[in-house]
Amino acid sequence: MNERGNYNNGGLSMGRRDFLKAMLFISGAAVVLGMLRGLEYLMPPSIGISAFPRLLLVDENGNPIKASKLPVNAQPTIALFPYPLNNEPNFLLNLGNDSNQPVEAPPTTVVIPQNGIRYEFPGGVGPSKSIVAFSAICQHLGCTFPELTFYPPGYKTITELGPKDKVLHCSCHGSTYDPYLGGAVVTGPTVRPLPAVVLEWDPSTDELYAVKMVGPVIYGHPGYNNPTQDIVNNPLGDLQGGSPISGTSTTVTMHTNPAVTG
Amino acid sequence: MHMSGRRDFTDWIAELLHLKDVPFMGVPNYMFSIEYWLGGISAGALAWQVLTGLLLLFYYEPSNAYNSTMSIIHNVPFGSIILSSHLYGAYIMIFAVYMHGLYVMLKGGYKKPRGFQWVLGVLMFVLTLGVAFIGYSLTGDVLATDAVDVGRGLLTALGLQSLIPIIFGNGTELDLFSRLLAWHITIAAAILLLFLLHFYLAEENGLMPRLKDAEYRAPAVINKNSKDLPPWWPRNFIYMVALVFMTWGIIILIPSILALPNVYPSVPILFSPYPGPSPTSPQAAAVPAYPPWFFLFIYKMLDMPLGLKVDAVLSMILPVIILLIIPALDRSEKLHPLDRPVITALFLIGFVWLIELSVWSAIQPGVPVKPTWATLVLLPPLVIIVAGIYAIHRSWLRVRDKALNGSTKITEGKTWVMSKSTASILSYITGILAIIIIGLSFILNPLSDGPYIGVLWGSALLLLSASILNYFYVSYM
Numbered sequence: 001m002n003e004r005g006n007y008n009n010g011g012l013s014m015g016r017r018d019f020l021k022a023m024l025f026i027s028g029a030a031v032v033l034g035m036l037r038g039l040e041y042l043m044p045p046s047i048g049i050s051a052f053p054r055l056l057l058v059d060e061n062g063n064p065i066k067a068s069k070l071p072v073n074a075q076p077t078i079a080l081f082p083y084p085l086n087n088e089p090n091f092l093l094n095l096g097n098d099s100n101q102p103v104e105a106p107p108t109t110v111v112i113p114q115n116g117i118r119y120e121f122p123g124g125v126g127p128s129k130s131i132v133a134f135s136a137i138c139q140h141l142g143c144t145f146p147e148l149t150f151y152p153p154g155y156k157t158i159t160e161l162g163p164k165d166k167v168l169h170c171s172c173h174g175s176t177y178d179p180y181l182g183g184a185v186v187t188g189p190t191v192r193p194l195p196a197v198v199l200e201w202d203p204s205t206d207e208l209y210a211v212k213m214v215g216p217v218i219y220g221h222p223g224y225n226n227p228t229q230d231i232v233n234n235p236l237g238d239l240q241g242g243s244p245i246s247g248t249s250t251t252v253t254m255h256t257n258p259a260v261t262g
Numbered sequence: 263m264h265m266s267g268r269r270d271f272t273d274w275i276a277e278l279l280h281l282k283d284v285p286f287m288g289v290p291n292y293m294f295s296i297e298y299w300l301g302g303i304s305a306g307a308l309a310w311q312v313l314t315g316l317l318l319l320f321y322y323e324p325s326n327a328y329n330s331t332m333s334i335i336h337n338v339p340f341g342s343i344i345l346s347s348h349l350y351g352a353y354i355m356i357f358a359v360y361m362h363g364l365y366v367m368l369k370g371g372y373k374k375p376r377g378f379q380w381v382l383g384v385l386m387f388v389l390t391l392g393v394a395f396i397g398y399s400l401t402g403d404v405l406a407t408d409a410v411d412v413g414r415g416l417l418t419a420l421g422l423q424s425l426i427p428i429i430f431g432n433g434t435e436l437d438l439f440s441r442l443l444a445w446h447i448t449i450a451a452a453i454l455l456l457f458l459l460h461f462y463l464a465e466e467n468g469l470m471p472r473l474k475d476a477e478y479r480a481p482a483v484i485n486k487n488s489k490d491l492p493p494w495w496p497r498n499f500i501y502m503v504a505l506v507f508m509t510w511g512i513i514i515l516i517p518s519i520l521a522l523p524n525v526y527p528s529v530p531i532l533f534s535p536y537p538g539p540s541p542t543s544p545q546a547a548a549v550p551a552y553p554p555w556f557f558l559f560i561y562k563m564l565d566m567p568l569g570l571k572v573d574a575v576l577s578m579i580l581p582v583i584i585l586l587i588i589p590a591l592d593r594s595e596k597l598h599p600l601d602r603p604v605i606t607a608l609f610l611i612g613f614v615w616l617i618e619l620s621v622w623s624a625i626q627p628g629v630p631v632k633p634t635w636a637t638l639v640l641l642p643p644l645v646i647i648v649a650g651i652y653a654i655h656r657s658w659l660r661v662r663d664k665a666l667n668g669s670t671k672i673t674e675g676k677t678w679v680m681s682k683s684t685a686s687i688l689s690y691i692t693g694i695l696a697i698i699i700i701g702l703s704f705i706l707n708p709l710s711d712g713p714y715i716g717v718l719w720g721s722a723l724l725l726l727s728a729s730i731l732n733y734f735y736v737s738y739m
Contacts, residue, residue: 044432044441087433141564142411146404146547160630172408172551173565173628189570189630220414220426221433242433258547 048240052084052212054200056249057092064207065092065252067126072096073152078257080136080145081250083197083210085242088218089136090197090210091150091168092252093179095124098153102128103180110182110215112227114191119214119232121182125201126208133197133210134168134183137219140190143172150179151259160187168194169259183215192216192227195235210250213238276495286494287465287486291739292472294497299505300362301464305457306506307355310513314348315450324439327402328540335536335712342712343719346517346535352394354513356556359387367588367609370597371470373480377589379463384585386456391556393449396442398554401537404546409553410438419570420579478598478666497738504730511723518716526713532558532624550627559616562623565631581612598666603655607647614643682736689732696725 012020057065071077072094079092097103105124112118124132136145148170156163159176167186168177175190177183183194195215199208216227217237224237231237276282289298296303321338323330334341363383366372372380395413399406414426429445431437468483476482484491517535519525531538532555539545553561563577564570592605599606618639658665703718 042428044427044437046427047432047434085433087435137411141415141570143408143551144411144541146541147408147551149547171628172412174630187630189565220411222423225418225423240433241427255542256544256547258544261544261547 046240047243048085049244050239052239053245053248054209054211055083055245057081057208057210057252058249059252062249062251064205064249066206067094067131067201067208068206070094070126070131072100072102072130074150074257075100075152075260076257077254078145078150079252079254081133081210081252082245083133083250084213084238084245086245087242088221088238089144090133091136091145091179092133092208093131093150094126095130095132095180096153100153102126102130104129105132105180105182108182108184110184110193112192112216112232113185113188114227117227117229117232119229121196121214122198125199127201127203127206131199131201131208132179133199134177134179134194135197135213135218138170138172138175138190139192139194139216139219139224140170140173140175140188142219143170145255146258147171148175149257149259152257155259157259192225195238272496281495281499282493284494285465286498287469287484288492288494288498289469290471290484290491293469294501294734294739296505297365299501300358300365301460302502302505303509304355304358304362305461306509307351307358307513308453308457309506310351310510311348311355312450312454314344314351315447317344318348322400322443324443325436327400327435327439328537331401331403331537337709339708340712340715342521342536343514343518343716346521347514347716349398349535350517351513352397353556354509356390356394358509359390363387363585364609364613367605368599369470369473370480370482370592370599370602370605372589373482373592373595373597375467375481375483376463376470379460379467380589381586382456382460382463384582386453386460387585388582389449389453389456393446393453394554394556396446396449400439400442400446402439402541403537403539404541404543404549405531405538405552405554407541408551410442412553415570416574416578419574421571473597476597478596478601480595480597482597497734500730500734500738504727504734507723507730508727511720511727513720514716514723515720518713518720521713521716523713552624552627555620555624558621558623559619561627562619562631565623565629566636567631567633584608598662600655600658601662603651607651610647610651611644614647615640618643680735685732686736689729689736692725692732693729696722696729699725 059065065079070079070092073096074091074093080089081092082088083090095103095105106129107123108121109118110121124130136148138144138148148168150168151157151165153165156165157167157169157171157176159167159169160174161176164176164186166178166180168179168183169175170190173189175188176186177190177194178186179194183196185191185193193215195213195218197210198212198214200211201208213235215232215235217224217231217235221241222237223231223235227235318334321330321334321341331345334345336342338344366380366383395409399409399413410430414430417423417425417429429441431441465486468486470476470482471484473482520529520533520535526535529535531549532552538549552558560577564573566573566576568576588605588608592602594602596602622639699718700722703715703722706715706718708715
């Protein structure tokens with residue numbers, strides 16, 4: 001204590017010393033805060049694409065999928081393909097009636113329960129206008145296939161509105177969507193419909209193309225929880241936050257449908 | 263070497279490492295009981311996590327998350343033990359952290375001078391749950407895939423979507439698992455640093471004595487420099503080693519039993535010692551979308567009909583804030599639980615709701631909750647506990663002085679005391695059994711007999727711990 005006192009005596013007065021101390025704290029805080037922006041290092045360089053690609057749907061051997069050969073009602077297997085990025089899986093469904101005959105999915109207006117905004121679902125494609133494609137990631141909390149899956153006619157799942165078939169239902173938290181009506185919400189907790197892939201069918205070759213998306217941004221991609229009118233008509237957020245699909249085709253893979261096998 | 267006085271091996275070690283000069287606090291005899299060592303058990307589990315975590319780093323590949331994880335189980339000698347004990351090490355650590363925190367809360371240990379120690383503890387609790395979340399996501403199994411997706415949604419619901427790329431990467435699998443691994447290690451390192459600070463503060467603040475010894479008043483501190491206090495070395499050291507071995511024994515034994523070929527098929531997924539199926543395999547569909555058991559209460563809260571944001575705040579943010587401000591909420595000097603009715607009621611409600619929501623979630627995973635059900639489950643305990651604590655507190659005030667100051671004589675409840683010779687025989691037996699069992703483990707194949715070796719290792723560690731505890735009792739009690 002004495003020694004310190006001696007130093008002090010030879011040095012600055014009390015008031016000046018306090019001033020200097022405050023100055024050091026301010027300087028220290030400024031340097032630390034100024035360098036905190038270095039944390040931006042943690043933000044990964046973003047990847048993605050700038051426009052929706054037009055991709056031919058092919059099977060695992062690279063042969064184009066024939067629309068008229070696509071199994072009806074996802075039986076026995078359910079088809080999935082990534083679009084527009086690699087981490088954005090979608091169901092490819094050939095919708096049918098109770099006797100497994102393809103039925104047309106007509107163009108329809110889909111309402112977003114979250115904010116009441118509407119958008120046009122263009123309807124099914126293919127020879128029976130029965131082929132549709134929806135994101136396989138639930139809009140509620142992002143559970144994906146196999147938790148979210150299609151329940152064909154006759155295979156009912158328990159929903160908030162009782163047992164239901166012909167729906168896309170997520171077992172994580174119970175959200176239900178209607179693939180016959182553009183992926184509209186049937187039961188919560190989801191407050192947003194499933195985004196739809198806009199498909200094109202070439203009648204001369206019977207081949208299918210994925211050309212763009214409509215509806216909310218795919219779950220987990222920028223802006224997915226804020227579906228404004230501009231976004232649902234052209235959900236560009238789908239193009240960010242994943243690696244691009246290389247080439248001009250996207251691969252459809254067939255999976256056992258847990259709704260059928262139990 | 264001195265002519266007089268034996269100087270054995272342990273003395274030599276103690277001198278070599280200056281163990282007699284270690285500045286840690288010795289403790290009174292009554293503290294050699296497990297409830298005073300819950301923090302130590304948490305730290306012991308943390309040590310096991312660091313050890314096995316580093317070993318797993320030798321084989322885990324972020325570019326091949328699921329397959330490399332399964333390969334550790336099937337293709338690496340002792341890999342099944344290392345991986346499953348890393349999982350159960352996390353479970354035991356979380357369990358011990360809960361017990362430690364609940365005990366401290368009940369005893370008023372968050373009061374002066376330990377307020378900041380408590381805050382550090384709450385932060386470590388949150389980080390522990392966070393590192394566990396990332397840890398089980400690293401396996402890349404079907405539950406991990408859902409966990410990561412749900413994590414994205416929860417961040418968005420809380421308005422923190424800008425953190426998504428920072429935590430989960432740019433959207434590619436490789437970036438996801440590379441980042442999860444980096445975060446897993448980073449958070450583990452943060453826990454380790456905070457633990458050192460927490461432990462340093464515990465030593466510097468001085469340990470908390472029995473409430474009675476502190477006359478039920480904060481600040482309750484054992485004077486570190488008291489001459490009556492026996493030194494840290496060797497008593498605390500020996501007891502600590504015994505408890506650490508016990509913790510490690512349990513950490514290895516439980517998952518090894520669950521992994522035995524006869525047991526494994528009937529283990530519920532919540533307690534499976536190994537990762538679940540790959541998200542792309544057909545079996546994935548048969549797995550209910552469970553989070554790990556320690557997040558079940560959040561899962562059920564997210565089913566509440568209040569909207570995702572409110573559900574997330576109520577289950578994840580609010581409890582942490584309440585825990586953090588407990589030292590500020592209760593600044594009185596009273597330490598007896600009945601003199602702190604608000605905190606005691608909070609403790610009971612939190613505990614009961616935690617158990618209720620977890621069990622409910624396990625029974626009905628992901629079933630949306632109707633308001634009447636939520637009321638029926640959550641309201642009765644609230645009413646009963648608040649009314650009950652209020653009534654008990656009222657009658658407590660009438661008898662308080664008598665109860666706390668009446669008879670100062672502590673009645674020794676234990677009438678049966680093991681004789682020293684019995685304890686020393688037990689020490690020999692358990693020690694020799696430990697040697698035999700560890701010897702037996704050498705006849706087994708480390709690749710194909712992992713679970714059996716794990717059972718032997720776990721048993722050997724528990725026997726060793728028993729042997730040390732008996733020795734401790736014989737020599738120092």
